[in-house]
Amino acid sequence: MMNIDVLTLFPEMFEGVLGSSILKKAAEQKAVHYNIVNFREFADNKHKTVDDYPYGGGAGMVLKPQPIFDAVDHLKEQANSKKPRVILLCPQGKPHHQKLAEELAGEQHLIFICGHYEGYDERIRQNLITDEISIGDYVLTGGELGAMVIIDSVVRLLPEVLGNEESHRQDSFSTGFLEHPHYTRPADFRGMKVPDVLISGNHRLIDEWRAKESLKRTYGRRPDLLQKIELTDTQKKWLLEFENEQK
């Protein structure tokens, strides 16, 4: 079972997300155990203060190292885990992506540290963590939403969680391409028809249609992804077709 600890000043933010849908089911199935910890409990001063003014002056408050170091030490001891991934949520971190989610899904113990205010004492970044992850090039008020995004992307990949493994092997990014379009019943909705091939029953043609549409989507929306993929001759031929269609 994977252990996920989250250090936050706002534990209540996690109730809805971890208590719903697939993330809730994953915990019920004991694929994962969530432990949401308010690191204010670890502050060793009378007023349980976790932040202080920045040395050198300037706006905003900085999270002190002591409560966060002590909380991480406690969680490592409690889980008896020597090498957890200790993840700092930070807009300056490496961007989150599907390959990283797959890598994290192979770990036994993840500890997320959610910042707030102006940021963290730099010694946390230098001496406590294994990863610094950003969920995008924008600044949020705190790391909680980022932690939830990463947890969701990881937990859904745990082998016990998604019964139908095929479904996430074909997800956008897992294959390197964006996923093909989906349709469900009815075959004709307000005159908008489902492509004939999908109701043909011919699985070879359906697979080919999906592969081509997946490439077309990627070419149209995220051509940058194609730079990273070795295309087959058929895919190269399709790409030329798309390019010619645009002329």
Ligand SMILES: C[S@@+](CC[C@H](N)C(=O)[O-])C[C@H]1O[C@@H](n2cnc3c(N)ncnc32)[C@H](O)[C@@H]1O
């Ligand atoms: C207001 S932000 C601090 C931003 C910091 N002053 C900077 O410019 O890098 C407060 C906290 O929110 C979280 N956060 C903000 N944006 C984020 C992002 N894009 N990805 C992950 N975490 C983020 C981090 O935990 C951060 O410490």
